[in-house]
Amino acid sequence: MMQIKPILAAMRHHRAGTVLIALQIALTLAIVCNALFIIQQRLAHLSEPTGIDEASLFVIHNQWAGQSSTPQIDAQIQTDLATMRQLPAVRDASPSNSYPLRGGGWDNFITLTPEQVQPTTDGSVYLGDEQTIDTLGVKLLAGRNFRADEVGRIGLREDVFPPVVIVTRALADRLYPDGSALGKPLYAMSPTPSTIIGIVDLLQRQGVSTWDTTYAYQSLLWPMRVAEPQGLYYIVRAKPGQLAAAMREVPKALNAQNRMRIIDPKDGELSFAQVRERAYDSDRGMAILMGIISAVLLAITAAGIVGLTSFWVGQRRKQIGIRRALGATRHDILSYFLTENLLIGGIGVVLGTLLAIGINLWMVTQFEMARLSLGYVVIGVIALLLLGQASVLTPALRASRVSPVEATRSV
Amino acid sequence: MFVHYLTLGLRSLRRNPALTVLMVMSIGLGVAASMTTWSVFRAVSGNPIPDKSAQLFTPQVDNWGPQQNEKGEPPSALSYTDAMALMRAHQATQQTLLYPVQLSVLPGGNRSLPVAVNGYAVYGDFFPMFEVPFQYGSGWSTADDEGHAAVVVLSGEFNQKLFGGADSVGREVTLGGHDYRVVGVTRHWDPKPRFFALFGSGGFEDPADFYVAFTRALDLQIDTTGNNSCRGKLTATGWDDWLRSNCVWVTPWVELDSAVQVARYRQFLDGYAADQQRAGRFAWAPNVRLRNVMQWLDFNHVVPPESRISLMVSLGFFVICLINTIGLLLAKFMRRAAEIGVRRALGASRREIYKQYLMEAATVGVAGGVLGLLLTAAGISGTGLLFRPEIARLAHLDLSLVGLTLVVAILASVAAAFYPAWRAAQVQPAWQLKSN
Numbered sequence: 001m002m003q004i005k006p007i008l009a010a011m012r013h014h015r016a017g018t019v020l021i022a023l024q025i026a027l028t029l030a031i032v033c034n035a036l037f038i039i040q041q042r043l044a045h046l047s048e049p050t051g052i053d054e055a056s057l058f059v060i061h062n063q064w065a066g067q068s069s070t071p072q073i074d075a076q077i078q079t080d081l082a083t084m085r086q087l088p089a090v091r092d093a094s095p096s097n098s099y100p101l102r103g104g105g106w107d108n109f110i111t112l113t114p115e116q117v118q119p120t121t122d123g124s125v126y127l128g129d130e131q132t133i134d135t136l137g138v139k140l141l142a143g144r145n146f147r148a149d150e151v152g153r154i155g156l157r158e159d160v161f162p163p164v165v166i167v168t169r170a171l172a173d174r175l176y177p178d179g180s181a182l183g184k185p186l187y188a189m190s191p192t193p194s195t196i197i198g199i200v201d202l203l204q205r206q207g208v209s210t211w212d213t214t215y216a217y218q219s220l221l222w223p224m225r226v227a228e229p230q231g232l233y234y235i236v237r238a239k240p241g242q243l244a245a246a247m248r249e250v251p252k253a254l255n256a257q258n259r260m261r262i263i264d265p266k267d268g269e270l271s272f273a274q275v276r277e278r279a280y281d282s283d284r285g286m287a288i289l290m291g292i293i294s295a296v297l298l299a300i301t302a303a304g305i306v307g308l309t310s311f312w313v314g315q316r317r318k319q320i321g322i323r324r325a326l327g328a329t330r331h332d333i334l335s336y337f338l339t340e341n342l343l344i345g346g347i348g349v350v351l352g353t354l355l356a357i358g359i360n361l362w363m364v365t366q367f368e369m370a371r372l373s374l375g376y377v378v379i380g381v382i383a384l385l386l387l388g389q390a391s392v393l394t395p396a397l398r399a400s401r402v403s404p405v406e407a408t409r410s411v
Numbered sequence: 412m413f414v415h416y417l418t419l420g421l422r423s424l425r426r427n428p429a430l431t432v433l434m435v436m437s438i439g440l441g442v443a444a445s446m447t448t449w450s451v452f453r454a455v456s457g458n459p460i461p462d463k464s465a466q467l468f469t470p471q472v473d474n475w476g477p478q479q480n481e482k483g484e485p486p487s488a489l490s491y492t493d494a495m496a497l498m499r500a501h502q503a504t505q506q507t508l509l510y511p512v513q514l515s516v517l518p519g520g521n522r523s524l525p526v527a528v529n530g531y532a533v534y535g536d537f538f539p540m541f542e543v544p545f546q547y548g549s550g551w552s553t554a555d556d557e558g559h560a561a562v563v564v565l566s567g568e569f570n571q572k573l574f575g576g577a578d579s580v581g582r583e584v585t586l587g588g589h590d591y592r593v594v595g596v597t598r599h600w601d602p603k604p605r606f607f608a609l610f611g612s613g614g615f616e617d618p619a620d621f622y623v624a625f626t627r628a629l630d631l632q633i634d635t636t637g638n639n640s641c642r643g644k645l646t647a648t649g650w651d652d653w654l655r656s657n658c659v660w661v662t663p664w665v666e667l668d669s670a671v672q673v674a675r676y677r678q679f680l681d682g683y684a685a686d687q688q689r690a691g692r693f694a695w696a697p698n699v700r701l702r703n704v705m706q707w708l709d710f711n712h713v714v715p716p717e718s719r720i721s722l723m724v725s726l727g728f729f730v731i732c733l734i735n736t737i738g739l740l741l742a743k744f745m746r747r748a749a750e751i752g753v754r755r756a757l758g759a760s761r762r763e764i765y766k767q768y769l770m771e772a773a774t775v776g777v778a779g780g781v782l783g784l785l786l787t788a789a790g791i792s793g794t795g796l797l798f799r800p801e802i803a804r805l806a807h808l809d810l811s812l813v814g815l816t817l818v819v820a821i822l823a824s825v826a827a828a829f830y831p832a833w834r835a836a837q838v839q840p841a842w843q844l845k846s847n
Contacts, residue, residue: 016834017741020738020741021738024731024735024738027734028731030727031727031731063513063515063527064515065525065588066525066587067587109642156634156649157634157647157649157653158648158649159647189645190644190645191644191646229634230634230636259524260525261525262524262525262527264526281798281799281800282717285717285796286717286720286797288796289724289797290724293444293725293728296440296444296728300436300732300735301735303735304433304437304738307429307433307739308739308742310742311742311745315745363720366719367716367719367720
């Protein structure tokens with residue numbers, strides 16, 4: 001530490017280089033902190049569970065060709081379900097308007113009384129039948145499943161509201177925080193109440209956008225088959241380990257049953273792994289990009305420090321020689337350069353911390369991002385100081401090997 | 412002198428290969444990261460219809476009221492009631508309503524498997540308003556709209572599939588179980604972002620296959636594949652009930668050619684909302700908007716935040732690369748202080764030294780630019796890993812991007828060299844000569 005004074009004097013002498021390294025460390029810290037934070041946020045988002053048996057599930061987007069009436073479509077759906085359920089690789093199948101992570105779809109505001117204008121909250125709406133809970137593989141926590149006789153149908157632009165509903169635990173708790181939801185009514189934009197007859201554990205919403213985050217896992221199930229001319233989704237659960245076989249069998253069996261339907265060859269049939277990949281592709285992309293940029297940035301900063309310090313060592317060979325001749329040990333020279341780097345790095349990280357927080361605060365206002373947790377700044381500070389020390393080590397060791405004889409030589 | 416400095420520069424770069432490689436890589440990586448993300452950003456933030464974007468407007472009318480609207484903003488589409496009222500009032504040069512539809516088709520006649528095709532239900536004004544280019548025939552007339560005519564315009568690609576690309580005007584095609592007469596076939600037309608149909612779409616989907624008459628589509632009860640957003644209690648028992656509801660799903664567009672016309676249309680919208688209030692349909696003061704194309708894209712946040720964030724992070728990365736380059740150039744130039752001293756002593760002016768070192772930096776810039784170009788090409792082919800497929804495919808390396816990459820690399824390197832070259836030019840010849 002007794003070396004600090006001469007180091008400061010030398011730094012004044014190399015003002016430009018000092019400023020450049022400090023600036024580079026500061027900016028690198030600011031960007032790397034925010035990039036790591038973005039990576040963590042995105043990874044956390046894309047690893048949220050859906051609550052369903054993803055490994056065995058796939059979905060079929062079944063569209064109808066030509067024109068048919070609501071009863072005709074409903075009859076065809078029931079035939080299709082019977083066809084699918086008897087396939088050897090299929091455990092269960094059910095009709096729906098959507099599935100978790102589809103990227104948005106049907107959601108209704110929910111109130112506790114019919115007169116209420118301002119909604120209490122919002123629920124993602126899934127239609128299904130008495131097999132839906134088994135098909136999805138969600139856990140019924142309380143109450144009961146739908147009975148077959150409760151399952152109705154909904155045609156084009158008909159607002160039908162079943163008297164019974166199954167909700168997720170998240171929605172039940174939001175509506176009735178005291179845990180008394182079972183048996184209570186809810187009004188999901190309906191003039192008549194739906195009584196909560198069952199509560200299931202996790203069931204993710206159809207959308208996972210920022211807007212949906214406020215209502216995460218708030219879903220409800222209504223017992224209805226979607227008999228609209230547009231078509232519907234069949235959610236199919238394969239028997240364990242037979243997903244590939246089931247995915248081959250089902251479209252074949254459906255088309256053999258009736259070919260006036262469209263299952264798009266490109267994305268008409270999706271395994272849930274594909275659904276998940278699509279739902280989170282931009283999250284994954286951001287994480288990858290931020291990862292690449294952080295890695296390259298650290299490498300470039302390290303290389304820059306090596307380059308500039310090497311130059312300083314080369315420039316000061318004579319002075320080093322003189323110090324050595326006057327009795328300085330190799331260790332003294334080594335620690336001189338390490339300390340110098342630590343001082344510059346210190347200035348850099350102080351500046352960088354302020355910058356990192358500033359950038360984050362700005363992003364919070366622009367992109368609805370969360371506040372940067374200080375843990376990332378601390379990790380970043382330590383990482384950059386260590387990086388600086390590591391980069392300076394090679395040129396500093398070279399400096400420490402300068403022989404005292406250099407003092408006697410001219411440049 | 413130019414060529415001489417160039418050769419001097421190249422020779423000097425060969426002398427410290429490690430330092431040179433480091434600088435070239437700095438510039439190259441910085442430029443490539445910025446250009447790759449820029450290529451995506453410019454594609455998603457561009458003006459889809461540059462010569463008319465200031466004349467095309469989408470009116471919004473608040474039919475939900477302050478308690479239920481979107482934080483004071485009217486909904487982003489119209490209810491059927493309001494849409495038809497605006498259409499009947501006919502206050503603009505040209506106007507259309509539209510909504511996205513999907514229909515089935517048997518491309519190879521009755522023996523083939525049906526496929527789904529996507530299109531829009533529109534009015535005849537749609538085609539001239541949005542400058543849709545035609546290969547055969549044209550759009551349809553107002554009389555066809557009023558007559559609920561079973562007419563269709565096919566995209567060139569869809570016409571290729573159905574009729575092998577032949578002039579199909581006048582022929583019949585069956586869509587969703589109903590017959591339509593082909594009146595026109597468009598050339599490839601796919602404005603990105605698809606500014607005119609953002610209700611229920613991000614703006615980057617596959618191009619439309621067909622356009623049918625709005626009035627006919629309603630008669631056939633063809634449902635929208637876009638959003639349908641409602642407030643309050645839902646009580647529709649079927650299609651006609653739904654049309655009368657407060658659900659919004661119709662996108663309106665009007666063409667207004669002068670500021671006077673725009674002002675007049677705004678007045679008309681306000682007047683319409685005031686009439687509704689007087690009639691008791693709205694229990695609130697008029698709340699209307701009239702946004703043009705770019706304002707509409709902005710309001711709908713069509714540019715994905717990922718694209719913006721990655722561009723900014725890449726620019727930050729580039730700045731750090733430049734600071735790095737400044738440091739390395741400084742080290743490189745100052746190491747040759749003795750050499751500079753000799754040159755100055757032999758009569759070279761500061762200007763000459765300055766020029767020589769800027770030239771040397773420019774050669775670094777050229778090398779960095781070439782590396783940056785290769786990395787940009789690699790980066791653009793890898794955008795599929797970073798962005799959604801429908802957005803990644805918009806990024807491409809064209810001549811302007813190649814030019815921009817090289818120019819940015821060279822300018823950035825020269826800019827980075829200003830300070831180091833100035834320092835080099837300040838070298839005192841006497842000092843350097845003395846120490847020898």
